[in-house]
Amino acid sequence: MTQKTTMTPNWTEHAIWWHVYPLGFCGAPIRDADMTPVPRLRRLINWLDYAVKLGASGLLLGPIFASQSHGYDSLDQFRIDPRLGSDADFDAFVAACKERGLRILLDGVFSHVGAQHPDVLRALAEGPNGLKAGLFDIDWNAPGGAVPRVFEGHSSLVRLNHASDQAAEYTTQVMNHWLARGIDGWRLDAAYSVSTGFWARVIPQVRQQYPDAWLLGEMIHGDYSRFVAESGVDSVTQYELWKAIWSSLKDRNLFELDWTLTRHNDFLASFTPNTFIGNHDVTRIASALGPDGAVTALAILLTLGGIPSIYYGDEQGLTGIKEQRLGGDDAVRPEFPETPGELSVQAQTIYRAHQDLIGLRRRNPWLTTATTTKLHLDNKRYHYRSTAADASAHLDVDIDLTTVPSATITDASGQIVWRQKRT
Structure with missing residues (x-):
């Protein structure tokens, strides 16, 4: 079992994120050429009281910076995307969040930028000795001329040169710029695709000025604990748990969930993962499991250790299938x-x-670092206990898939504190 290596900010003990993809939520055009400035970001202000009533303590926002299309192909990470508004609109949003005690996490895309980024075009025009040459990963000796290396085969996404001081300085500057503007931390997009050594160069410079910032790395697979220890991030996305929750319920195979919770306990010994059952990149939980299964999945999520996020619309039972095609994300990134x-x-x-369930979670903040113990297990029934790190409290959770998926939660006295209703 690995010893904890991060000094996670204390405020995250009570963090529950409402995860929003702003370009979709606010109805911004994604793939057409209409970049007319419109203050769409202010629409989110109308929803902050909703987030509070839901029980969230902060908003985890998808990309909001100037980009070519979907936000992950940035053109300027020092500027709000004109399809969402301006600096003044962002400042109004931050002020409205602070009035309500809501934290803000922004999506930082430091693996790559859009192929039309002005600095990419300048680097290619000026050559290997140009001012911006070191910022990007460019094969200057490619047959036929310089060729930028791209992210996971996407020709529209040019990689930063993570071995260079220039890329580290740029990333640090962007992160500190928006922390100074009032945000509370960063989700580091595609962090898994960047060496831990790069993050280990950047993060201490960020923490020097903003020690209470929470830094979440996107990890899909790999050695989560090693990545956290070597990079210096506070947390990573717990995709293993996401997969185990939905697939064990769908396949009526709760042995998969139990096996994953054993690994999850090990992760909790070294860091506190970001846990979720939905996000902007995956099929909606209600599409995967139906409404009853989606609520059962939520009961599991919110009785396990971790810092949970709720993807906007899941709380309304929205459906949507992620597809591997152009526009295949649209169904899971809808306008509100x-x-x-x-x-x-x-x-x-x-x-x-x-x-x-969020209320239950907030009344029992010890669940953030709780570990689980199996009490009973077969394919369709799983009874586990979530216990506080200091063993001062516990909840028992009974998952029943024999007919319609359901969950029942009892406290240490044996009293039922939550029981699932049919949807």
Whole structure:
């Protein structure tokens, strides 16, 4: 078992994120040429009270910086995307969050930039001795002329040169710029694709000025604990747990979940993972499992150790299938109305389940670092105990897949504190 290596900010003990993809949420055009400045980011201000009533303590935002299309192909990470608004709109959003005690996490894309980024074009024009040459990973000796190396085969995404001081300085400057503007931390997109040595150069410079910033690295697979220890991030995305929750419920094979929770306990010994059952890159949990299964998955998520995030719309039972094609993310990144009052009233059972389970979580903050113990296990029944790190409290969770998926949670006295209702 690995010893804890990070000094995670204390405020994250109570963190529950509402994860929003702003370009989709605010109805910005994604793939057309309309870059007319519109203050769409202010629409999110209309939803902050909704996030508070849901039980969230902060917003985890997808990309909000000037980009070519979907936000992960940035053109200027020092500027708000004109499709979302301006610096003034961002400042208004930050002020509104602070009024409500909501933290803000921004999505930092430091693996790559858009192929049309002005500095990429300048580097290619000026050659290997140019001012911006060291910032990007360019094969200057390629047959036929210089060729930028791209991210995971996407020709529109040019890699930074993570071996260079220039890339480390650029990343540090962007992170510190927005921390100075009032945010509380960063989600580091595709952190797994960048060497831990790069992050280990950048993060101490960020922490020197902003020691309370929370830094979350996106990890899909690999050695999570080693990545945290070597990079200096506070946490990584727990994709192993995400997969185990939905697939064990879908396949009626709770042995998979139990096996993954054993690994999850080991992770908790060295860091506190970001846990989730939905995000901007995966099929909606209600599409994978149906509404009853989605609530059962939520009950599991919120009774396990970790810092959880709820993907916008999951609390309304939204559906959407992730597809591997152009526009294949659109279904899971939908536009929301101007105000919560325009939502359908048909999803109240799922919404209420989210409120109740988040409320249970917030009344028991020890769950953030709780570990689990198996009490009973077969394919369709799993009874586990989540216990505080100091053993001062516990909850028992009974997952039943024999008919309709359901969950029941009892406290240390044996009293039922939450029982799933049919949706």
